[in-house]
Amino acid sequence: MDKIKKQDGFMSQLLIVLPDHILEAYAAHPLIRPLYITDIGYFPHAQHHYRERPTGSESYIILYCIEGEGWIRLAGQKQQTMQKGALIVIPAHTPHEYASSEDHPWTIYWFHMKGEQVGDYFEGIDEHTSPTPVSVEHSSQIIKLFQDSYNLLQKGYSLDRIIYVSQLAGHLAAFIRFNLQHPHLALNRQKKHDVEESLQYMTEHLDKNVTLQELADQAKLSVPHYTHVFKKTTGYSPIDYYLRLKIQRACQYLDLTEQSMKEISIQLGFQDPYYFSRLFKKIMGKSPSAYRNTRKG
Known part of the structure; x- marks a missing residue:
């Protein structure tokens, strides 16, 4: 029997996909054009979650696992484990597939980002990237940025809200960039x-x-x-x-x-x-x- 595979539809999930006509209308705005969110989601205990994009995505994808575990494969390379507390950035146009563990389903936050400067934020990230641990104190900041973005978008897609969320996306991207480039930074x-x-x-x-x-x-x-x-x-x-x-x-x-x-x-x-x-x-x-x-x- 084939394994069950689900792209979404998990109990208590949060999911927003911005409509194409909204993105087309606002993406040229000078405060949105550099970096903006196109999709955002939270999948708790996502058993049977599986996603495959043979030609990649037009967006950069950020996956952050806070519970359980899963796996990810980029550009047909070796499968990598995504454990609790790990984050990975999947570059745009990079073939990939990922899935939740059957025995210990992951809980993940995820973002899709586009924009003229998105490649600059994630400079150096390619198909050889690996999941990177996020410290406990940094975890709360990522979750807070997700919650703020989701709550704003849930109330409507006005220009002011999209601008605000774009600035939050820039904060998130800069935060992730710093965390990836300084994984061992500590006072002592x-x-x-x-x-x-x-x-x-x-x-x-x-x-x-x-x-x-x-x-x-x-x-x-x-x-x-x-x-x-x-x-x-x-x-x-x-x-x-x-x-x-x-x-x-x-x-x-x-x-x-x-x-x-x-x-x-x-x-x-x-x-x-x-x-x-x-x-x-x-x-x-x-x-x-x-x-x-x-x-x-």
Whole structure:
């Protein structure tokens, strides 16, 4: 029996393909012409996802895997694994195929980009490119840029919105370019190791309420030193970042499950649902219920 293959149609997916007549009308605008998004999507737990383009795409394609894994093949070369936390840029007109793992389906964000300067942003990327890891702190920025772009486009394709999204696309492309060219940039390898280990510890204990002292002990640093290193690396204090990870996980539960706000808050270690709701609104700019309605709208 042939394997099931799906291009889209995944539960809770987000997908926008800008109509050709909209792109034709706006692509010549001086603020859009350099770089713009043509398609944008989010496929959660995308079992059986498969895509093949024998002649490539007219756009540059960005794939970012946040959960599970899959594989990708460029220009008929060796198949490469795409694991959690990996990002790849597929150059325009490059034959390719990619698919989600059958056993551990990936969750991916993806973008299609065009424009006069798109090749300049991704200079040096060709059919020999490989998936590149993205750090935890950079991951949240990519997801935020996706969410901002998607939410703007979901409200309509006015010129002002397309201009705004084009500027977000430029920010995203520049961010990815920097990440690809400086994959090992860090203030200090040992400090980065301490912080990465701490971030992993946080993500594994989102159902608890770890203290600053516990985090410092886990990193084998004093509380003042740990706090200084963490904030210098991520831009946030340890507990603030920990709470943001909880809210990021809450967003996933709101997107992918039918759990109540109370169930989600308890699952993430918040015994007071009202505090959870206030914190969610402070970080995300809207209540959990408003977020759930917007994301599934």
